[in-house]
Amino acid sequence: MPEGHTLHRLAGALERAFAGRPAVVTSPQGRFADGAALLSGREVEEASAYGKHLFVRFAGERTLNVHLGLIGSFDVLPHAGTPPAPVGAVRVRMVNPQTYADLRGATVVQVVSPQEVAATIARLGPDPLRAGTPGNDPQRSLVRLARTGRSVAECLMDQSIIAGVGNVYRAEVLFRHRIDPFVPGAKVKPRSWMAMWADLVDLLPYGVAFGQIITLEEQLDVARALLDGRDPAAYDDSWGGIMPGERGGFVRGGAIAPFPREYYVYKRDGQPCRVCGSRVRSAVVAGRTLYWCGRCQRRH
DNA sequence: CTCACATGTTAAG
DNA sequence: TTAACCTGTGAGC
Structure with a gap:
């Protein structure tokens, strides 16, 4: 479910739950064990998002950079004393006394320097x-x-x-x-x-x-x-x-x-346009399915 | 239960 | 342009 709003929402949740205190970082699934060790025990200074990139800045100029891709998720949840055993392939788990956060399925998970953060942001258009x-x-x-x-x-x-x-x-x-x-x-x-x-x-x-x-x-x-x-x-x-x-x-x-998950045209191909009643169309454009109303969206 | 498909991106051909 | 990656879900059998 990740467009920009998801990442900004997530940054806010992580910021409120983790900022200003140390966090224990692990990789239950194992594939991020080295990165987790670089971060674990450090204070979380800030969580922020630019476009679809998430940055969790830890003390010592080390930042966790995450991109969820199409299917990634990062759940931020409260726990009572001890977090539950990880379910599924949890690439990264962050834990403090009140909260745990589980990252799954992301395409980018890496520890980066301030310079690398700046370079990633520089590649993005305005958000x-x-x-x-x-x-x-x-x-x-x-x-x-x-x-x-x-x-x-x-x-x-x-x-x-x-x-x-x-x-x-x-x-x-x-x-x-x-x-x-x-x-x-x-x-x-x-x-x-x-x-x-x-x-x-x-x-x-x-x-x-x-x-x-x-x-x-x-x-x-x-x-x-x-x-x-x-x-x-x-x-x-x-x-x-x-x-x-x-x-x-x-x-x-x-x-x-x-x-309810309702939209004007997204995933409504074949159904009548909510405005003009004409059939909503779809076509794969550059690998993604585009939906539009051929009557309402004629010319520009 | 299996299988396509998904609010994404990159790299190979 | 296509395949590959990663995981969850919902449609269909």
């Missing part, structure tokens, strides 16, 4: 979840977009152009702006691209706050009401957000109000 901070000016993505013949759908998935967008947000944001996915980047109106950027800046924090991708306008209305005026970007679970691992649920005052 809508870091809008307004240095290095995250959307103008930088626009410059890249404006001089490529590759389709706008490909550009949205190119992490060096814009960081954190994945296959779901791509399809959904293109639909929300009625943009033809196959239009070359250079032919996209700058205003359209900036509008998509602004939309992602608005949408992604709801993904972070609720732990799921929310793009339907009616669901966003509910999400905003549940946040009751709070800024989703300031998410922290002290107000009753869901715990990582509770995938898709929203807990408040004991009630769970999960959002």
Whole structure:
């Protein structure tokens, strides 16, 4: 389930659970034993995310860099005294007196230096979840977009152009702006691209706050009401957000109000477009399935 | 139970 | 363009 919102949410959970104290780091599965030994016992200084990269900085200039890939997961859970025995292939386990975190299935798990962290970040385009901070000016993505013949759908998935967008947000944001996915980047109106950027800046924090991708306008209305005026970007679970691992649920005052996984076009091929009723289409583009409405998203 | 497939990326051909 | 990697899930038998 990892697009950028997942990693930023995870960084927040790790930060709240582990920062400022030492953590015991192990590799129950064994494949990260050396890396774990380099980190174990050190204080966790900070957890952060850039695009789909996660960085957990430990004392002594050693940072755990994780990329979940398509199927990775990093569960952050409370324990009462002793964490349970690992289930499945747990590549990395972090433990402190209250919390344990299990990493499985990630494609990148490595201990890196501050220079390597900087180099990884330098390869990424601006991240809508870091809008307004240095290095995250959307103008930088626009410059890249404006001089490529590759389709706008490909550009949205190119992490060096814009960081954190994945296959779901791509399809959904293109639909929300009625943009033809196959239009070359250079032919996209700058205003359209900036509008998509602004939309992602608005949408992604709801993904972070609720732990799921929310793009339907009616669901966003509910999400905003549940946040009751709070800024989703300031998410922290002290107000009753869901715990990582509770995938898709929203807990408040004991009630769970999960959002059904519904989208405008993602995974809806063959079904009628929610706006115009025309059949939603799909095609494999650069190895990923793209979904769009051929009528709503004609031209741009 | 088995099997395709998944919100990702890289490297080989 | 395709295969490979890593794990969980849900559809179908």
